[in-house]
Amino acid sequence: CVNSHTAIYNLDGTTYQAAFPTSDFWTGFGIYDQTNNGDAIILWDEDAQRWLVSQFAVPASDGKYYELVAVSTSADPAGTYYRYAFEYTYMPDYPKLAVWPDGYYAGFNGFDQNNGYAYMGTYASVYERDKMLVGDAGAQVVTFGPDVNLWAVFPADADAFPTATGTPCYFMSDETSDYTGNDSIY
Numbered sequence: 001c002v003n004s005h006t007a008i009y010n011l012d013g014t015t016y017q018a019a020f021p022t023s024d025f026w027t028g029f030g031i032y033d034q035t036n037n038g039d040a041i042i043l044w045d046e047d048a049q050r051w052l053v054s055q056f057a058v059p060a061s062d063g064k065y066y067e068l069v070a071v072s073t074s075a076d077p078a079g080t081y082y083r084y085a086f087e088y089t090y091m092p093d094y095p096k097l098a099v100w101p102d103g104y105y106a107g108f109n110g111f112d113q114n115n116g117y118a119y120m121g122t123y124a125s126v127y128e129r130d131k132m133l134v135g136d137a138g139a140q141v142v143t144f145g146p147d148v149n150l151w152a153v154f155p156a157d158a159d160a161f162p163t164a165t166g167t168p169c170y171f172m173s174d175e176t177s178d179y180t181g182n183d184s185i186y
Contacts, residue, residue: 003038003039003040004021004022004023004036004037004038004040004055005019005020005021005022006019006020006021006022006024006025006040006042006053007019007020008077008078016077016078017077017078021036022036022038022040022053022055023035023036023037023055025053025055025068025070025081025083026055026068026070026083026085029068029083029085030085035057035058035060035061036055037055037056037057037058038055038056039055039056039093039094039095040053040054040055041053041054041055041095041096041097042054043097043098043099043157044099045071045099045129045133046099046158046159047099047101047158048129048133049074049075050071050072050073050074050075050133051070051071051072051075051077051081052069052070052071052072052097052099052104053069053070053071053072053081054067054068054069054070054095054097054106055067055068056068056091056092056093056095057085058091058092058093058113059091059113060085064087065087065088065089065090065091065092065113066085066086066087066088066092067085067086067088067092067095067106067108067125068083068084068085068086069083069084069085069086069104069127069132070082070083070084071084071132071133073135082132082133082134082135084127084132084139086125086127086141088108088110088123088143089110089120089146090110090111090112090113090120090146091110091111091112091113091117092108092109092110092123093108093109093110093111094108094109094152095107095108096108096152096153096154096155097155098154098155098156098157098158098169099129099157099158099159100126100129100155100156100157100158100169101129101158101165101167102126102129102169103126103127103128103129103169104126104127104129104132105124105125105126105127105155105156105169105171106123106124106125106126106127106155107122107123107124107125107152107153107154107155107171107173108122108123108125108153109121109122109123109151109152110122110123110145110146119148120146120148121145121146121147121148121149121150122145122146122147122150122151122152122153122173123143123144123145123146123153124143124144124145124153124155124171125141125142125143125144126141126142126169127139127140127141128140128141150173150174150186151173151174152173152174153171153172153173154171154172154173155169155170155171156169156170156171156172172185172186173185173186174186
């Protein structure tokens, strides 16, 4: 994945599927398939043996901001995907996603495109992984923020399951309130 295009390779490095616009994952998915804005993230959900793909639509043809998320229906990266669009108040820029046993976690920087791209703060979100893995269109998101005292929140990614049941997914961020070099990592 290179910002707005994706290619799929075999383990030996040969091309399995040539580069294509990442927005192709959402072709036929209504207003969202009109954009190929970039900032794509592709992760492997080791526990479920599925692919997780995301890309923002900023704005989509309805003028709203979305994080588009697709979850493969099998381990085949070139197969079919369940597709979702989660709406945000502000442009969800610089997305960082993570796989965790109880959800797919995400962090974003929010920018107001209608106000000269003013920084509005960071978001921390979690998507209903269990529902997304079975294609439940009712999968929801819980979002905290925006928090103007933080910049670029990064969720922890569980690369090796099992993670203990009930273990929280931690986020890391840097505090950027004064830009004097005295900033902190949270």
